[in-house]
Amino acid sequence: MSIMDLTSMAEAQKADRQELEERLRKLSLEAAEKCYQCGKCTSGCEAHKLLELEPHRIVALTKAGLFSEMTSSDLIWTCVSCFKCYERCPQKVAPVNILFALKNLSVLNGKDVPGNYTAMLQSAMTIGLVQDVQETVDRKGAVRTRDSLGLPPPPRPKDMEHFMAAIMGTAVEKV
Amino acid sequence: MPTEQYGYELSVREVLPRLGVELVDIEGFSCCGEPLKSVNQMLTIHLSARNIAICESQGLDIFVPCPMCHLALSEAKAILSENKELLQRVKEKLSAEDLSYKGTARLYHTVDLLTDIVGIDAIKAKATKPLNGMDLATHYGCHIIRPSILGRPQDSEDPAGMERILEALGGRSSHYPEKLDCCGGPLLPNHPDTAVTKTGEKLKAVQEQGFDGMVLACPWCSKMFDSKQKKGGEVVGAQLSVPVVYITQLLGLAMGIEPSKLGLDLNQSPVVKLMEKMGVAF
């Protein structure tokens, strides 16, 4: 089911709308209000070509304050953050950043986070990297480590205790 | 930068010092936080500002070989220079680790470091093995060209840094309509089949247009076009055989550096074809 099918009976969420506008302002981004629905963002959208994401509709629904329909949809997680929509919008609106806001809102509302985000988050908070050092294979299929390639160990936070305390504080904050 | 694309790291460490760039490994660094922006952008801003602050404490500018990290750091700088309240909040967070953020460190990505700081003449002077007129498709990585409002190092619709380097090395890069298309990488966690479809489609276009290979400057894109080329070919129904190399690997070859020192045994795509055309033994 697409997002639009769900909206006919929906009611606007004014508080979310206000918060989103406030967030865009904090990040020095143009208000969703500026969008005049030309559709240029969707015409070049990388996620639209193979999936169903339509950034101009995301902006329209944002203007209408219909957030719960979007934050509960998997569609917002299909954006590849190619930034073409923002780059090409004649009104300097940034659908990509509205999508980041919606995803943040969805997480804040306790919706399931898709993919491996939970693992990345956990890793970032405990070792400072979203992914620990990986082995690789060469063209012949032999396993190669950083060490065997002569690469130094990657850096990590030095004062782990204070790093973790600070980052965990941030994890429960909003922009 | 994903901690597995060692061909990029090896070639960067091998090539840049020979061109007069002194690389300093920074202790205490963490991830830039960009992959977590969908979860909570505040984390991204915090982690990026943290890395910038660490470099500033040593009076260094920052070389950021990964376009995604480069965007995260650039965006944090832009946001914190505009919004004093966020700046204050971030400063307080960083003080817990005795760090102080100024936002003055300059950021460089591989390509602009090569064209603007090292310079095309210096590159030419070091290149001994020419590309023999090879035509290579360039792929930059979305985050190094967009959004231009944040001051990206390459032009958003007509990036040209790698083209200049290729010409200096005796090669060229024809324009192709799919040049600015995404590699599909960000879809990998949630929609793996769609992700490799994008990869396969772009490579297929490159192959059909007769390019000798593809050259890139993003570890995520290499993970797709090089490591997942076979899978991409299967999904789009094409026999793909496109050599994919990092610009620093290619430059290293042109400078006469041994392929294994440039990590060329780690590329999964048929890079030997490309080396043969340059007359490099492998």
Ligand code: SF4
């Ligand atoms: S390109 Fe800009 S103005 Fe046009 S529909 Fe998209 S967001 Fe709205």
Ligand code: SF4
């Ligand atoms: S950033 Fe996301 S919404 Fe914007 S064009 Fe790219 S994939 Fe589409």
